[in-house]
Every structure is written in C-alpha cells, then in structure tokens.
Amino acid sequence: MNHAAPSLDLLATAVLIVDEMQVIRYINPAAENLLGVSAYHALERPLISALGECTDLVRVLESALHEGVSFTEHDLALHLPGQSLTLSATVTPLETAPGSAVVELCAAGGSARIAHDEQLMAQSQASQTLLRQLAHEIRNPLGGIRGAAQLLEAELEESDLKEYTQVIIQETNRLQSLLDRLLAPAKRPVVRTVNLHEVLERVRSLLLAEYPRLEIRRDYDISLPDLQGDPEQLIQAVLNIARNGAQALEGAGSIVLRTRVARQVTLAMKRWKLALRIDVIDNGPGIPEDMRDQVFFPLISGREGGSGLGLTLAQTLVQRHEGAIHLESHPGRTCFSIYLPIK
Numbered sequence: 362m363n364h365a366a367p368s369l370d371l372l373a374t375a376v377l378i379v380d381e382m383q384v385i386r387y388i389n390p391a392a393e394n395l396l397g398v399s400a401y402h403a404l405e406r407p408l409i410s411a412l413g414e415c416t417d418l419v420r421v422l423e424s425a426l427h428e429g430v431s432f433t434e435h436d437l438a439l440h441l442p443g444q445s446l447t448l449s450a451t452v453t454p455l456e457t458a459p460g461s462a463v464v465e466l467c468a469a470g471g472s473a474r475i476a477h478d479e480q481l482m483a484q485s486q487a488s489q490t491l492l493r494q495l496a497h498e499i500r501n502p503l504g505g506i507r508g509a510a511q512l513l514e515a516e517l518e519e520s521d522l523k524e525y526t527q528v529i530i531q532e533t534n535r536l537q538s539l540l541d542r543l544l545a546p547a548k549r550p551v552v553r554t555v556n557l558h559e560v561l562e563r564v565r566s567l568l569l570a571e572y573p574r575l576e577i578r579r580d581y582d583i584s585l586p587d588l589q590g591d592p593e594q595l596i597q598a599v600l601n602i603a604r605n606g607a608q609a610l611e612g613a614g615s616i617v618l619r620t621r622v623a624r625q626v627t628l629a630m631k632r633w634k635l636a637l638r639i640d641v642i643d644n645g646p647g648i649p650e651d652m653r654d655q656v657f658f659p660l661i662s663g664r665e666g667g668s669g670l671g672l673t674l675a676q677t678l679v680q681r682h683e684g685a686i687h688l689e690s691h692p693g694r695t696c697f698s699i700y701l702p703i704k
Contacts, residue, residue, distance in 0.1 A: 373625060374465055381460025383408045383419065390624030390634075395468055396441060397638075399622045401584045414440040418450060418464070425452035426462060439466075444689065444696070496540045503540070507533040550591035550681050557585060557637055557701075560592055561618045564599045571604070572612040580619040585637055588703055590682050595701075598678040599639060601671040602686075602697045606643030609695070617642040623700055628685045633702040636684070641697045648690040656688065 369376050375392035379385055388396075388403050396403075396412060403411040409419060417437050425432035431453040439446045451465040507530055514526035558581055565577050606616050619640040626636050648656060657676045676686055684701040 374467060377408075377464040377466075378455075379408055379422065379462055379464060380458070383422065385411055386461075392466065394623045394626055395446070395466060396439075397444060397621055398441075399582055399584060401582065412439070413442045421450050422452050422462060422464065426454055426460065429454055500537070500540055503533055503536055507537075550594050552589050552591060554587045555590045555592045555595060556587050557595075557620055557639065558583075560595050560599060561620070561639070563596050564603055565618065567596075567600055568603050568607060568616075572607045574613045575607055575610070576615045578615065578617045580617055580640075582620050582622060585620055585622060586703065588637055588701055590701065594678045594681065598675040599641065599699065601675040602641045602699070605671055606641060606645060606695065606697075609645035610643055615644045626700060626702075628683060628700050628702055631683065631702075635703040637701045637703065639699040639701070641699070643695050644693055645695060647692040647695050648688070653688060653690060657686070 369387070369389045372389060373391055375395040376387075376389045377385055377392050378387040384405060384407050385403050386405075388398075388400050393399055393403070398411060408422070409415055412418070417434075418439055421432055421434050421437065431451060433449065433451040435449045437448045437450045439448055446468055449467045453463045453465075455461040455463060510526045510529040510533070514523055514530070517523050517526065561579075561581070565579075568577060569575060603616060603618070607614075610616070617640070619642065621638045621640070623636040623638045624634065626633055628636060657672050679686055679699055679701070682701055683704075684699060687698040687700070689696045689698075
C-alpha cells in the first residue's frame, strides 16, 4: 500500500491511507502539518485514536466505502487535540485493497494565513526600525537629564528636596531599562546545535520559580531532531510568551508546552520542507478579538502596568531564526505556535 508514498510525500495536499479497520497506514508530510500529528504518533493507529474526536471524518469515510465511490464533503468540522479545523475531505476507495481508502484533506484559509503572516512581518519590521531610531534619539538626552539630577542632588542640602531628584533619577532609570529592552534584539543569534526540549525545560523551571502555583504540563514529540539556533534567544522568546500566559492566568492555572514537527510550511515568505513547532497553550480568559492582530505590536498591552514589549521581543527573536509565530485564542484557550525551520 505504501508504494505510492514517495510521490504522495511531495503533495501540498494532506493525504492519508487507511485500511479496512480504519487504521492509518500512511500519512504524508502535508497531513502531518495540517493535523498537528507526526507519523511517529499516527501510523499503525486507528484513525479515531490518532486524531481524537473525528466522528464527521469517520462518517464520510464509511459513506464512501459503503457506496464504493469517491465521496467529498465541504465544511467538515474536525476537533483535534488542542485545535479545531474546518476542512474539505475527499475519500476514494482503493480498488486494489477492499475496505481501504485514500483520504484527502484541505483546510480553508491556508493562503490567507500566509498573506497575513507576510503582512505582520512587514509591519513588525517597520515598527522595530522606527522604535530603534526613537530609542537612539531618546537615549542621549535621557542620560543628560539623569546626570543633571545627580549633580543637583549633590548640591542640595535639604533632604525634602532630594526626594524630587530621586524621583527624576528613578524614572530616568526606568526609561533607560525600557530603551535597553527595545534595542536588545539587535544582537545577532549565536548559532549552535540546540535541543528544543532542553530550551523548554529551562523555560519551565524559570516560570515555576516565578509562579509556583502554576501547573505546567509537557507534551513532547521525542522524535524531533535538533536545530541550529541561539539557545539563549530561543529561551527568551518562549519565556516571554509563556510568561504572558502566566500573567493572564494571574499565576494560577494551566500551561501546556507541546512540540511537534511541521512539514512543507511557508515561513517568512520562504518554503521549508521541515520545521519544528512549539505550542504554548494556556487556559486563561483569552485575548479579545480586537487585540489579536495587535498583540505583537510594541507598546500594546492588555494588562494594566504591562510594557507591551514581551511579545514584540519574542516575535523579533523568532524572526531572527527565520521562523514565525501564529496565534489562536478564544475564552478558555490561547495557543501561541512558534515555527522554527530546519535548514
């Protein structure tokens, strides 16, 4: 049954082959990427076991096999672990293997997501350029204000007046720290071989130290290969996203760190055969719909007292690795997916 695998591997369409027991005998890279499941976890397992709640797909499969003809259904709801998809499904019975079938799946809106990613990347680059220019322009006069306040404080004898100079110095220090964070991502990645799960374990330990009441669950695909990247920058990117979720949960809730392989994906306007995906999922209140397209913009924050830089810096660090971040959110579930290409 797998003699067609080499040619099916090259298809952009998601394809599975199931036998008469509805066990998955083949899954191509496009299907792994679309369904968020690796061949390692899917092959030789029943369809309903590998994909979770897929009763509509099973119904289409059984209808096609019962009629003995190709069967297509649009707007098919598929509820997978951690995500819900709306698909078009075409099931074609295999004449050479009675009871077996080829299942083709196509997700709506794939090209729209690529266009959206390109738009976000262009906006992010423009915002970062503007912010760096502003940061450089502000840094010099800010240093002058701080220096003048320190000199004035040294000349003052009355302690009551020194309170005001302390306010000036403290606020200029705070603004200086903000500028340093804006300029930090300009550092080039120090590239070496990185084990993604070591990065996530570091993030997990840092987050638990900061939020001890948080529950952090692991869902790792241990078959993932290493990648080339800067471990410190990757730790910072994932930590910023996970910390954002912890803050939304007010330090008490559940976060899932999940890894999967993604195949045949478009990232930063380039097509990659293989990428690694990190999902950071929290069960918080979700991100308001009117903010979802703005969360990566600098100085945009949905939290009182937030600087609005954590997600901006995370996106910049991921883009420096030629990756991308996707967001899905609704009340009770927010998922940031980081895609990092394997070169």
